Amino acid sequence: MGNPDIVFQSYGRSCNNPAFFEDFYTIFMGKSADIRAMFANTNMESQRGLLRGGIMWLVMHARGMSDSKIRALGESHSKAKMNIHPSYYSLWLDALMETLYRHDPQFSPTLEQTWRATLKPSIDVITSMYD
Numbered sequence: 001m002g003n004p005d006i007v008f009q010s011y012g013r014s015c016n017n018p019a020f021f022e023d024f025y026t027i028f029m030g031k032s033a034d035i036r037a038m039f040a041n042t043n044m045e046s047q048r049g050l051l052r053g054g055i056m057w058l059v060m061h062a063r064g065m066s067d068s069k070i071r072a073l074g075e076s077h078s079k080a081k082m083n084i085h086p087s088y089y090s091l092w093l094d095a096l097m098e099t100l101y102r103h104d105p106q107f108s109p110t111l112e113q114t115w116r117a118t119l120k121p122s123i124d125v126i127t128s129m130y131d
């Protein structure tokens, strides 16, 4: 079952270390040559900063914040804009879980399930806006 407060605390234990976001992109890009190609011309320093906020938007949405930021992500990642196919989000989530295992000393299989269940509704909104 989702639990935004538990996830918020886990993210708090992890996101202060800049290596969290470096490790995330190393792991995420390691999953597919297609993903590496998408970031070939990206300034990764600013991208890491954007991701820091993006994950926070997912967590805040799960805590009941309005869906405007999530819908903005759905729009920017849609077929008409950056064309990020919905099939890539499971790799994104796997990469996030692997990064959390490295950075949150309290991470566990139970906490992983909590994270996945908590983020799922927000990611579903984003992927539902693809077409």
Ligand code: HEM
Pocket: 035, 038, 039, 041, 042, 043, 047, 050, 051, 053, 054, 055, 058, 072, 073, 076, 077, 082, 084, 088, 089, 092, 123, 126
């Ligand atoms: C850009 C967050 C999933 C590829 C961005 C940006 C944010 C972000 C905040 C900055 C631009 C904007 O605000 O739209 C997220 C979050 C995700 C997610 C929270 C998961 C729910 C993905 C996935 C891919 C992807 C699955 C597939 C590879 C990209 C690319 C850019 C981008 C290519 C543009 C990079 C550039 O400017 O060169 N993402 N993203 N994202 N994202 Fe995502």
